[in-house]
Amino acid sequence: MITLVDSSLRDGMHSVGHSFTPEQVAAVAAGLDRAGVDALEVSHGDGVGGSSIQYGRAAFSDDALIEAAAGAVSRARIAALLLPGIGTLRRLRRAQALGASIARVATHCTEADIAEQHIAWAAEHEMQAIGFLMMSHMIGPAELAAQARLMESYGATVVYIVDSAGALVPRTAAERVSALREALRPETAVGFHAHNNLGCGVGNALAAADAGASWLDGSLRGLGAGAGNAQLEVLAAALERSGLETAVELFPLMDVAEEVVAPLMARPQIIDRTALSIGYAGVYSSFLLHAERAAAKFGVEPRAVLMELGRRRIVGGQEDMIIDAAAELAER
Known part of the structure; x- marks a missing residue:
């Protein structure tokens, strides 16, 4: 069974200048919940506490957005992203109080050690702790696996390979997943977060699943930084055609993408020369x-x-x- 996580309300924030309102967040969350998506990530694009001159001011607080999403779902779980040094334990504690039950703690791919405090806190306080190794194209599979083992040792039950630049292709994505799958305990899941700057988002996610990843991210209409993320409704259909089971109902997922998210998009997620250059140069989406x-x-x-x-x-x-x-x- 593949666990699908939607990132429209976090990674998608980059594409709309962090301007989603609580009402819009609630509408998207309700649609994802009806479609059977397992979890949805909600916060500023750079995680809780990211609203700033450096990363972009958000129109509404993380608190307001998380509360709106939590109030709109009946089965889907709410995830909060935290980048140590931007987010704090105080903000993570607040996110939990407002309804987030998953903590996704993200670091650069060589800096897993700075996540120890945050992952351990989440694991000790009844949140599912997930490690996020960003810019995973920048180091090789063996080194990435060593960083993943650190996150596992702190209490992470899932460790993600995050293709923040959309610079991986199916072969290099699969190599990294295989390395993590071999290095981590059997009960620790491997996740994959794809960006589409080289046009490989869905293909990379499928290759990751074949190599042993059981948590996959996507976003509706591909809404996300750069050329966007793996398009969730396309990924769900491709997984079904591949014989891989998810909890998602495809047509309701397509409907929320078309009827709720598409009208909110500032511009289509396309691979123009600038977005393509991000993947080619290996730069953060x-x-x-x-x-x-x-x-x-x-x-x-x-x-x-x-x-x-x-x-x-x-x-x-x-x-x-x-x-x-x-x-x-x-x-x-």
Whole structure:
């Protein structure tokens, strides 16, 4: 059985400038619940506490959005993403009080050790603790597996390979899942979070499932950073055609994507040259809008900014370097 997690109300926040209202969140959550989605992630795009000048101001607080989602579902579980250094235990505690029962603790793929306190707290306080290894294309399978074992040792019951840049292809996605599946205890699940910058989002998720991942993320209409995430309703159909079971009812899922989410989208999730450059350069998907704004300000091409960020190996949390890169390119 594949556990499907929807990220429309977290990763999708990047695409709408973190502007979802509690009413919109409730409508999307209710539709996902009716369709049988196992869990849905709700917060600022950079996790609880992410609303800031650095990452983008949200129109409404994480508290208001989590409460709205929790009040709209009867069976789906609510997940809160936390990035140590942005989110705090106080915010995680508040998310739990408002209805979140899953804590997804995200770190750069080489920094699992900074998640120990947060994963352990969630595990000790009746939240399901999940580890999120972001930018997983930046290190090899064996090193990634070693980081996953750390998260497992802190109390994570699921560890995710997160293709934050949409830079993996089916072979490299499967290699990483296989490495984690071999390294972790049998009872610890492996998850996969796909972005679509190389057009491989759904294909990577299917390859991950074949390699042993049992938790898969997606978002309705692909709503998410960069070119978007694996499109959840397409992934659900592809999993069914592959003979892999989920709890989702496909047509109700298609309906909420078409009737509720599509009208909320600022623009379609397409793979234009800028989004493609993110995957090709291996740059964090949420840099898309930041890079476009910086490029316009300094009169340079967004592609050039993204390629420079890739050359510098800039990762999430270093958004200020986007402006620095654009300014230096303009001076050249």
